[in-house]
Amino acid sequence: MLFEMKNVYHTYMRGTPFAVDSLRGLSLSIPQGQTTALVGPTKAGKSTIVDMLAGLIKPASGTLLFEGDDVFASSFDIERIRSSVGVVFQSPEAQIFEETVGKDVSFGPRRKKVPLAESRRLVKESLEAVGLDYEDFRSRYTYALSGGQKRRVAIAGVLALQPRVIIFDEPSAGLDPRGRRELLELITRLKQQQNLSIVYVSSGLDDVIGLADTIYVLDRGRLAFQGTPREILAHASELAALDIALPEAAQIAVALRDTLPNIRTDVLNLNELEAEIIRVEGGTGGIPLSGSGVSPEIL
Amino acid sequence: MLEVQNVTFNYSAEGEQDVPPALRNITLTINEGETVAIIGHNGSGKSTLAKMLSAILKPNSGTVHVDGIPTTARGEAIWTIRQRVGIVFQNPDDQLVANTVIDDIAFGPENLGLPRHEIEERVQEAMALLDLEAYAPIAINELSVGQKQRVAIAGVLAMRPRYLILDEPTTMISGQTARNLLNTVFRLSRERGITVIHITHFMHEVTSFQRLIVMDAGRVIMDGTPVNIFARVSELQAVGLDVPMVTHLGQRLRARGWKSLPEVVLTAEQLKEGLAHAL
């Protein structure tokens, strides 16, 4: 188990008149080699969890284990987290601080005192992994980049650390449909090629429904429920109550229930939705749905 | 009426090379009372067009007229434009000035130098339109992004504009809150005849608009009703956009023989009715 959070509590601005509880007894586990999604509306505590997993803030109470060791024990070397956990924050501008792309991406290797040739290789590979040409981009000024490019450079900078797990904090925020698609393709590629563990934090289910192995749904600092993508879709009314929009395909299926009462709502994408409509309407053929046969909730 | 004639605009300064123009020779007219959505990928020029229409930016060449007044006018005329064209941006923190909700909504009318009783009337009216009466004395810092955005819209409505431009207003909000915001905006258009211009790249937001304008690389490439535009799927995909899943689904089901479905399905409701007819 890569990360384990046990009964964690946290309060922002503790002791001031502005104090706000961000986590209230949260427990979850992030296994190695999988993609785990943390989904919840704003103020659900997602950013707090990201900060904790990155070793940036300490919980007020409760424990966080990284590979079985207590992160906030005095014997724990925070460098373990810094070199194994990469974080891509919401606004990539916050993460990029060197003048040129090459210098910024090489920041991680340089800090680890990696020899120059090796560092160059890492930078080249990282930039190529995110789809940016090494020769073209390495001497470009970071401040002259577009939002999408900055995001990729930030990801490259994290990849150059050769982390075992990458935490993405709402990475598709502000991206247009093409940008979002490219980002999700990139993450899927990274998952497959580099065998990374991925933690994806998001306020909606659209991005993660096809990407994640396990989804945790958070509500005001607590865990509401968890499960595989299909299991999550069975909780349609609870998700609506939390103002978490169902992914498009499931939304359509739910809307069609009046007319097609037997339609399953745990459809993950357009193909499954189409197949399901055909099945219910008694058409020919159809692609059977994979995954556990969880009966959809009656709304 | 908002008239754009052959407008070209480039953000770069003189001498900076290789920066393509943000707007290339745009010509279009928006009539009073229309609900228009302008869609395009990031960098297509849609926000720049929004700023052109509200006289925030002036064209390098060509003209923009608001109710006959050119946006390059000086003196009182430009302030008439500013009062008639209200604009709401993405991030409410960068628009809200005052500390409390009621004070921020009053900011516009105060700037117009209106007498106290009229300011009060307009503020109450704007708050009622956006369901903010209960929030009047609340500090803006304590509100959620969705609520702040409503305050921003109320602040603009208190100016009694004829045109309301929303520049990607739902970027920082999601789900039901975003939908509620759009429904409110439609209601305003119906009840008060305000011309609404909504800038976005979320296709599912634009199905109820009367007119869609699609932009790419500084040009207007499509201009028509949602049904007309959503039929041109491959063209939309070529410029980095796409139609909502419902439309794709409608196409596929029709191809399989469900002829009772409309040719271009815009919403899940339409799909449902179409399927119901088939039974």
Add this chain to the structure above:
Amino acid sequence: MIELSRDITFGQYINNGSQVARMDPRTKLLCAVLLIILFSFLSSFIAFFVCLLFCALLQWNSRIPTGYVLRSFKPFLGFLVFIFCIEVLFYTSATQNKTLLWHWAFLNVSWEGIIRSAMTIVRVLFLYYITSMLLFATSLVDLTDGMEALLSPLQKIGIPANAFVMVLVIAFKFVPIFVTEVERLMKAQAARGVRFDQGNFIQRTMKIAPLLVPLFISGFKRAETLSVAMEARCYGGRPGWRRSKRRQLNFDRYDALVLGLTLALCLITVVINFVSPV
């Protein structure tokens, strides 16, 4: 641990509905100015003790948690100690009437030096207290409205006092926003391995540098968007332009009481200042 917003508390209004918060801002500003002048002028410890009683009364009436206010002194306590030491060591009196306790070359520590330097520190503390309390207990709009009202004579003779006040208000509005942003920047960089808590003083200061550029850029962007949004709502200098006000400021009994008390304090402490030996 990076949680700046907890320690940086200067200038944030606490909306607790206390009488102090609801006072007419003109009275608050006037009293604050009077007290600032008073504190700058007083040189008697007994007088300051009476002021302390006044401040305690103010603190109680404001219903702002005392711990929170005291924590706002934290950032510059070290600096104050440093100033105190320098002042004491380099103290020279006009009358050369010193009782030396210790000396070495040109440095000396004398009783008078200690007393005078302590007085400076006390003065600074009181000034800071009154200024922070004003900002804790007065909303930004109250501040603008009060300042505008008090400065209106200047506006009438052509000095752009209103614009100046607006600039101040916006600057204050952004303080918490920037604190949050710096926090975010620090977290993002710490996650990439920058250790803000390590290194000597010079090294740590150097680490602040890469935070400043993104902060400035963000600041300029925000300023631009905000000014555009303000102009779009017709804020702007045009010939003959005058803003009206929704709010009406009401001077009531509580205000008269506070003003009276402040004036009384001034009178009492000035008298004490003249007659008291210390």
